Amino acid sequence: MSNRRTIAAGNWKMNKTASEAVEFVNALKEKVADTASEVVVGVPFVCLPGVVAAAKGSNIKVAAQNVHWEESGAFTGEVSAPMLADLGVDYVIIGHSERREYFGETNETVNKKAHAIFKHGMTPIICCGETLTQREQGVTADHVRYQIKVALLGLSAEQVKQVVIAYEPIWAIGTGKTATNEQANEVCAIIRNTIKELYGEDVSNATRIQYGGSVNAKNAAELFAMSDIDGGLVGGASLKIDDFTIIAKA
Ligand code: 13P
Numbered sequence: 518m519s520n521r522r523t524i525a526a527g528n529w530k531m532n533k534t535a536s537e538a539v540e541f542v543n544a545l546k547e548k549v550a551d552t553a554s555e556v557v558v559g560v561p562f563v564c565l566p567g568v569v570a571a572a573k574g575s576n577i578k579v580a581a582q583n584v585h586w587e588e589s590g591a592f593t594g595e596v597s598a599p600m601l602a603d604l605g606v607d608y609v610i611i612g613h614s615e616r617r618e619y620f621g622e623t624n625e626t627v628n629k630k631a632h633a634i635f636k637h638g639m640t641p642i643i644c645c646g647e648t649l650t651q652r653e654q655g656v657t658a659d660h661v662r663y664q665i666k667v668a669l670l671g672l673s674a675e676q677v678k679q680v681v682i683a684y685e686p687i688w689a690i691g692t693g694k695t696a697t698n699e700q701a702n703e704v705c706a707i708i709r710n711t712i713k714e715l716y717g718e719d720v721s722n723a724t725r726i727q728y729g730g731s732v733n734a735k736n737a738a739e740l741f742a743m744s745d746i747d748g749g750l751v752g753g754a755s756l757k758i759d760d761f762t763i764i765a766k767a
Pocket of ligand 1: 528613685689690691692693729730731732750751752753754
C-alpha cells in the first residue's frame, strides 16, 4: 500500500459560467466536506475568482486549465502564472490532449509551463496519453515515456514528488470507452517506473498519477483502487454534482 493521497480532480473544460461555477462549488463543498481524497475543480479562467472564494475554508482545491510560461508581456489573450497565483489557484492542468490537438501545446511548452507554475508556488497536473493508432501500433509506452521525460526536464526531485501526472488515453476521453483497470494501471506503472529511472524510488513512490478518460460514478472506485492509480482527472462526470461527489469519495 502506498501512502499517496488519492486526488479526484474535475476538468470542467469549456463548461459553466462564473455564476454557475460558484453555485456548483457552494453545493459541492458540503457534499465532500468529509472525504479522505483531495478534491480539485479545474475551471475556466473567468470562474477562478468566484470559485477560489467559494472554496475558501473547504477541502476543495482549485485548478486552472492552462497558463502561459512567460510572466507578462505581449501575448494577447494569455494568462500568466503570477496572475493565477495572485488569485489563490492551487493547481494548473497542462498538456491536456485537447490543448495539444487544437492549440499547439507541445512537450516543450508543457515543460516551460511546469517551471513557471512551480516558480509561483502552484502545482502542475501534467497530462499525457496515446492515440488509438499509437496503442494499436504498440508504441504507447514509448510515447508516454517520452512525453513525461520532456515534461519533467530540469525539475528538482522535490518538485517531481509534488507533481501530479494524469494519464489520459486519448481514445478514452469523452468516448464512454474507459480503459480497463489493468490497461490504465499498466501505463500508470510505466510512468512511475520512468520517474524511478530519472529520480529514484523515493520520488517515484511519492508522485501521484491519475487516470483520466470516461471516469464515472460507477467505475471510479475500481480504477482508484489499482496499485499505481492515485485518483482521476474527470471530464464529463465532474460537471454533475452527484456523480462527482461519488467519484470524490471513491
Ligand atoms: P471525460 O471524463 O469526459 O472522458 O474527459 C476526460 C478528460 O479529458 C479529463 O481531462
